Every structure is written in structure tokens, then in C-alpha cells.
Amino acid sequence: MKSIYLLLIVGSYGFGSCNQDVKSEEPENTIETPEQQPKVKPKNIIFMIGDGMGLTQITAGMIAKKDNLNLERCPIIGLSKTESADNIITDSAAGATAFSTGVKTYNGAIGVGTDTLPLKNIIEIVETHNIATGLVATASITHATPASFIAHQKSRFMDQEIAADFLNTDIDVFIGGGKTHFTQREDQQNLLKQLEEKGYHIATGIEEVEAVGDGKLAGFIADDHPVKMSEGRGDVLTRATKAAINLLVMGDKGFFLMVEGSQIDWGGHANESDYIISEMIDFDNTIGAVLDFAEKNGETLVIITADHETGGYAINGGDRAAGTVDGAFTTDYHTATMVPVFAFGPGAEIFSGIYQNTAIFNKMLASYGISIE
Numbered sequence: 001m002k003s004i005y006l007l008l009i010v011g012s013y014g015f016g017s018c019n020q021d022v023k024s025e026e027p028e029n030t031i032e033t034p035e036q037q038p039k040v041k042p043k044n045i046i047f048m049i050g051d052g053m054g055l056t057q058i059t060a061g062m063i064a065k066k067d068n069l070n071l072e073r074c075p076i077i078g079l080s081k082t083e084s085a086d087n088i089i090t091d092s093a094a095g096a097t098a099f100s101t102g103v104k105t106y107n108g109a110i111g112v113g114t115d116t117l118p119l120k121n122i123i124e125i126v127e128t129h130n131i132a133t134g135l136v137a138t139a140s141i142t143h144a145t146p147a148s149f150i151a152h153q154k155s156r157f158m159d160q161e162i163a164a165d166f167l168n169t170d171i172d173v174f175i176g177g178g179k180t181h182f183t184q185r186e187d188q189q190n191l192l193k194q195l196e197e198k199g200y201h202i203a204t205g206i207e208e209v210e211a212v213g214d215g216k217l218a219g220f221i222a223d224d225h226p227v228k229m230s231e232g233r234g235d236v237l238t239r240a241t242k243a244a245i246n247l248l249v250m251g252d253k254g255f256f257l258m259v260e261g262s263q264i265d266w267g268g269h270a271n272e273s274d275y276i277i278s279e280m281i282d283f284d285n286t287i288g289a290v291l292d293f294a295e296k297n298g299e300t301l302v303i304i305t306a307d308h309e310t311g312g313y314a315i316n317g318g319d320r321a322a323g324t325v326d327g328a329f330t331t332d333y334h335t336a337t338m339v340p341v342f343a344f345g346p347g348a349e350i351f352s353g354i355y356q357n358t359a360i361f362n363k364m365l366a367s368y369g370i371s372i373e
């Protein structure tokens with residue numbers, strides 16, 4: 001009798017290790033309750049996503065910097081549950097679509113639901129209220145995270161279709177890599193020409209981006225993905241973010257800006273602590289510039305979070321004085337752990353607590369005072 005019992009335990013343990021493939025039940029979207037309305041509504045929202053930025057990535061950045069990170073200036077902390085509609089482990093497409101539309105979808109989906117039909121995203125919604133909009137990323141601007149805020153495609157790998165979707169919106173400013181998806185196309189179209197006809201300044205390189213003084217901007221800082229920090233990318237994320245804010249703040253109805261530190265995730269996939277840390281500190285420097293702006297401006301809510309953790313990253317030791325960490329990894333993919341949410345500015349208080357990633361969409365719209373039908 002005893003030995004059978006033991007066998008059963010071993011058996012269930014064996015199945016447990018396969019949990020990754022088990023489909024998770026579709027989680028309920030969080031329903032907004034009256035107490036989740038902000039006390040004071042912000043005019044502007046800057047939503048910052050550190051792709052793959054879990055608590056360990058943040059901690060490693062603190063140790064390596066030998067100082068506080070800028071995100072520690074945020075007084076409100078929450079936790080976000082990251083699973084997608086079809087997997088306990090989300091990818092960046094489903095993760096960003098949860099933020100941009102408030103709906104859990106399948107991994108790989110760009111702004112579409114589990115039925116592959118388009119979902120209205122936050123940029124499309126706030127545009128109808130004359131709120132200016134922008135996207136900045138240290139990846140191709142057609143990559144999964146920024147794409148989910150602008151495009152509607154069945155698959156994250158449809159870069160050319162995603163690029164064409166930029167023309168279907170009135171986004172005011174976008175800055176990132178991926179210029180070739182707009183110029184070297186199978187359909188032979190030059191989307192930059194079409195963007196120009198729609199009134200966009202086209203800028204290539206960060207100096208040209210910074211030189212644009214008004215109007216709409218399509219800014220490209222690389223033909224494909226921008227290089228790593230360790231390969232000399234420099235402070236383009238901070239500079240591009242400041243340039244975007246300078247343009248967006250000119251509108252009198254407020255703005256929405258999404259900023260992605262794209263490559264923290266890629267350091268996790270590569271299982272390289274140094275890659276994670278240099279990208280984490282770059283993202284945090286941009287957070288510092290954004291918080292400086294928000295502090296002076298007084299009407300800007302800043303939200304900083306991640307779509308998921310990457311690498312199952314752990315710190316198994318290190319030297320605080322030397323600023324080094326002994327990093328360890330459980331996977332070269334993402335994990336299902338919750339990720340932190342940091343909030344600063346008017347309305348920040350509604351981001352405390354533990355909630356689904358989709359609730360962040362609801363909370364952002366509640367912050368603008370926009371209710372969706």
C-alpha cells in the first residue's frame with residue numbers, strides 16, 4: 001500500500017514538470033470598481049515597458065550601478081499577472097496587446113483577439129479624444145511590443161504588414177529601428193513617402209530626430225534593430241524619449257507615450273547578465289529623464305512595468321562593492337512570474353495591488369477619464 005502511494009507522488013511530480021504545455025484557463029479581465037478611479041486625473045500618461053524586466057533584472061541593475069535606480073523614485077508599487085490567453089507564459093505580443101487593448105490573447109497576436117479580429121487599442125481610443133500619441137523603442141518599431149500599440153495582425157512576424165498599419169492611424173510621433181520594413185518592401189511601396197504625404201517629418205538618426213521642432217515625426221534610429229548598449233548604441237533611448245515628449249507636450253489636450261526598453265529581454269534570452277544590466281541601466285536612465293519631466297510638469301502619470309520576466313534570472317551571489325552579480329538562469333525563454341508595476345504622479349495610487357496585466361489598460365483609461373462602451 002505504502003509503495004503504491006509513493007509511486008503516485010512520483011507520477012504526479014513527473015506530470016507537474018510538463019505544466020508549461022498545459023493551456024491555462026482564460027483569465028477574467030479585471031472589472032474596474034469605483035475606488036479604482038484616480039483622485040486627481042493626469043493630463044498625460046507615459047507608459048514605460050522594460051521588456052523582460054523582472055525583479056531580478058532590476059536588482060542586478062541596482063547592484064551594478066552601486067546606487068539607487070531612478071525607478072525607486074516611484075512611490076506606488078503593484079504586481080501584474082502576465083499569463084496570456086493560451087499559455088501560462090506570455091510572449092511580448094500577447095503581453096503588449098493586454099496593455100494596449102485590455103484583452104488577453106494568444107501568444108504572437110498583435111492587437112487582435114483570440115478570434116484574430118482587431119481590438120481597439122489605447123492609441124486609437126485616446127486619439128478620438130484629441131490626445132496626442134507616441135511610441136519609442138530600442139527595437140524595430142514594428143517589433144512585438146510597439147506593434148501591439150498600433151497594428152492589428154495575426155502574427156508578430158508580419159513586419160511589413162505591421163509597418164503599413166502605421167498609416168492607418170494618426171499617431172503623432174514614433175521613433176525606433178526598422179526603417180527597412182518601410183522602404184524595402186515586397187509590395188514595392190515606399191511607406192516613408194506615404195508618411196511624408198500624411199504630414200510626417202521623416203528623420204534618420206538621433207540628431208535628425210532631435211532637430212524636428214514641431215508636427216508629426218517618423219524617426220528611425222536603425223535600419224533593423226538598434227545595436228546593444230555594449231556595441232555603442234549610446235543614450236539614444238533617453239534622447240529619443242525626450243524628443244518625443246518635446247513634440248507631444250505641444251498639444252493642449254494631453255498625450256499618451258509608450259516607451260520600451262526592448263533589449264533587457266534579449267539579454268535574458270542570451271542568458272547574459274552583462275547584457276541585461278547594461279540595458280537595464282539604460283532603461284533606468286530614461287526613466288530618470290521621464291520622472292524629471294513629470295516632476296516639473298505636474299500633470300503627468302508615469303507607469304513603469306514589464307510584459308514578463310525573461311530567463312528565470314537569479315542572483316546567486318556577487319560583490320556589492322565591486323558591483324558584480326553571479327547571475328544564473330533557468331531558461332532561455334520567458335517565465336510566468338508576476339512582474340512589478342511602478343507608478344508616479346497624479347493617479348498613481350490606483351496602480352497599487354495585485355491585478356491582471358489587462359487591468360493596466362483599464363486603469364490608464366480611467367486615469368484619462370475615458371470610459372469604453
Ligand SMILES: [Zn+2]
Nearest residue numbers: 052092265310
Ligand atoms: Zn522575449
